Amino acid sequence: MCRHIAYVGEPIRLADLVLTPAHSLLRQSWAPRDMRGGGTVNADGFGIGWYTGTSPEPALVRRAVPLWTDTALPRLAAEITSGAVLAAVRSATVGMPVVETAAAPFAWDRWLFSHNGVVRGWPSSVTRLASTLPVEALLTMDAPTDAALLWALLRHRIAAGDKPADVVAALVTEVEAAAPGSRLNLLLTDGTVIIGTSWTHSLWVADLGHAVAVASEPYDDHPAWREVPDRHLVVANWSTVDITQIGAP
16 A cells, blocks of 8 residues: 655645654655555655645656655755645555556646555456546546546546535545445645545544644654544545545435
């Protein structure tokens, strides 16, 4: 499985979110606490997306190498400050390519997206879902991976005007129906709101007062961190955190 984190709030240096905390994504790339049988390290690439404040579209860096091997990143991350970030380290599912474009976050318009997990029975289990997409959307997927397909499905529905939180919850239930036992921890942000799912894997949220963070596992020991129950949706911004059961009336 992968590890990811989304943050919205007071501006923070990328380094203070991704590299320097006691259990940062850097440490999670080689010593994660809670992989739940989904691998041991996250060394198949990484990505960081952040909002600059000068454009609604995020900036994005993705690499197909372990986070700890990028010698340029520490200086870059120390110099860049942002009030909204989505970052991830990747543990590729066996058989899926290790390429830059397969690393989260994925970006489109003002949105960033990450998937921590696996779609069982890929790709045959989700061919019906894939068939709902226009051919062009399939041909322009970032990579031939389960995460990239989930992203293509999400962005197609968001572009059609559907509410992002509803789209995320609906997609999780549809994928589970098609591919039972899938692990579907999703993170989606537009720089103002974070939408996440806990589905057969760990997800945590911290209302920090000055910011909100949602992550696969806490990056520090702040007492605000609380685990999101399985099969729940998180919708969080700087001031509110709502957690609801997926599929509940």
